[in-house]
Amino acid sequence: MEIVSSIYPAEELQEDIKNQFPNVNFKFYKGMKEARESFYRAEVFVTYGEDLVEEDINNAENLKWIMIMSAGMDKMPFKACADRGILITNVRGIHKIPMAEFTLSQMLTYVKQTNALLENERQEVWDRKIPMGELAEKTLLVLGIGAIGGEIARLAKAFRMNVIGINRHGHPHEYADQTFKIDQMKKHLDKADFIVSVLPSTKETQYLLNEEHFKLMKESAVFINIGRGNLIKDEILLKVMENREIAHAYLDVFEREPLPQGHPFWRMDQVTVTPHLSSITKKYMPRSFEIFKHNLHTYMNKSEDFINPIDPTRGY
Structure with missing residues (x-):
């Protein structure tokens, strides 16, 4: 053979x-x-x-x-x-460990103000008034709670987070407090402090999200996409972030890759760009x-x- x-x-x-x-x-x-x-x-x-x-x-x-x-x-x-x-x-399934760790690192970076702390260190600024947050009791919505999403949920529970899972059939998941079908997602977006997508690219998921979904989220919400870039059109997400519909977006995948030099995402304080490496190990x-x-x-x-x-x- x-x-x-x-x-x-x-x-x-x-x-x-x-x-x-x-x-x-x-x-x-x-x-x-x-x-x-x-x-x-x-x-x-x-x-x-x-x-x-x-x-x-x-x-x-x-x-x-x-x-x-x-x-x-x-x-x-x-x-x-x-x-x-x-x-x-x-x-x-082999990606679940690095991608889950990557997701938790982004959420911790956000609540622990890591970027601000590093900038203060570079500027030699001693500032103890930076508002520090916690993941505990925050709500995480996992869009695509399968092998990877389930590992993210497991780690999130270790940080005492509330977890809402979204999957195709609404089947329960052991690390989700609640699980809903994907067509029920809109009803639960306003509950989430963090929304992470690990959805693959299929006929059902391509351009699944639009501006309406982000208008349903909290203004303080954080969106993390480590699944596929064609979940939402870059131009729509750019408009969402320019209008500050949500507080921050951590983007590891994009509709067009590599993300072109000069794209506004690179320069936006409320957007963190990484080069499609959440699964690399x-x-x-x-x-x-x-x-x-x-x-x-x-x-x-x-x-x-x-x-x-x-x-x-x-x-x-």
């Missing part, structure tokens, strides 16, 4: 998987340009999910399984995969390979115990 990867991992990860699967022919490449010729012969393809087009799928006659080493799958040619009956799996690839190895055992044993199988008709 030939497995081709457009991802070139660390040598120790390559050696580990080759040792565990000695009868498999692994080929690792630095990008699809190098991998394409081998890809057309591959039975299994490992990718970040951003380098395939419909033509690739149609020309890869032996392809039976695509392992996506990411949770985001916006650019996957799902229809072509569905037509071919190709198995798709991803590494959903040194442990990203080792965790991804643990899921890949489990799924490869499952695939070779013709079992059904796959981690994170994807429905290509839904895109998740």
Whole structure:
């Protein structure tokens, strides 16, 4: 069996998987340009999910399984995969620790006035009158309380926060005080001190938020987006922040990336920009390979115990 990867991992990860699967022919490449010729012969393809087009799928006659080493799958040619009956799996869930820690760090930065303290330190200003807040008893609304959102909620509960969860079906979550369906979200936005979105990009979530949602929030609310930038149009969010509909926005994702130099978000005191890195961690690839190895055992044993199988008709 030939497995081709457009991802070139660390040598120790390559050696580990080759040792565990000695009868498999692994080929690792630095990008699809190098991998394409081998890809057309591959039975299994490992990718970040951003380098395939419909033509690739149609020309890869032996392809039976695509392992996506990411949770985001916006650019996957799902229809072509569905037509071919190709198995798709991803590494959903490995991001939950870094993304949850990132979210809590932003909330703590806000209530503990970290930016003001650092600026005072640079200016050698001793000011003990800076108003310091707490997360305790604040309300967090998690838009998309799945694997990542659930970990954010778990950490928030450790800080004694109240948690409202929003998901597709309104199913209860062990770390949410209340959970509601996504179409009930508007009724609960005014209760939240912090609103964090970890929603993926799907047909249902693209441009889900508009100016009306922000008008329903408290003026003191803080919005954090670590999910996908096309949750809301940048121009609408810019208008919201210029009008100070809410107090602050922490934005790790944008409708257009990278965020262009000169964009007003860079200069706004009430907006904090980070370059789509909330999920980045040194442990990203080792965790991804643990899921890949489990799924490869499952695939070779013709079992059904796959981690994170994807429905290509839904895109998740």
